Amino acid sequence: MRETLFSEDFLTLDYLDDFNMLMTTWSGYVDFDSCLSGNIRVKESIKRNQSIALLSDMSKVQSITKDVQHFLLEEQHYQLANQGLRFHAIVLPAQWFGKTPEKISIPSANDGKRLEIVFFDSARIAGLWLKMKIEM
Secondary structure, eight states, X not given: OEEEEEEOSSEEEEEETTTTEEXXXXXXXXXXXXXXXXXXXXXXXXXXXXXXXXXXXXXXXEEEOHHHHHHIIIIIHHHHHHTTOOEEEEEOOTTTTTSSOSEEEEEOTTTSOEEEEEEESXXXXXXXXXXXXXXX
């Protein structure tokens, strides 16, 4: 079952209880304040639900600012790893795909486990990858 936890113009945050997974759908123009607000909601939801997987669909994002890019690449994933997240599938817009690393692994400061981040160009394929990881 899917439960919507948060919904604004720029972000919808859903919880998929069958997989104990969160799904974010970002859209439009994402500025730094929107990014931080959304990130707070995601971190709270990871902690509350003890989710280990997150699918971030960014395929509908039209533009993000440089400070958002910096935050996403340099800070957010360490925060998510420290919340206990283990798998993060990120769906990129077609024009961005191939301009990022294919896969990133980030250590958690808390338990030595790693957050595995993989970039996709399809939400369906990203979801299948997460399902496989969760069931392992």
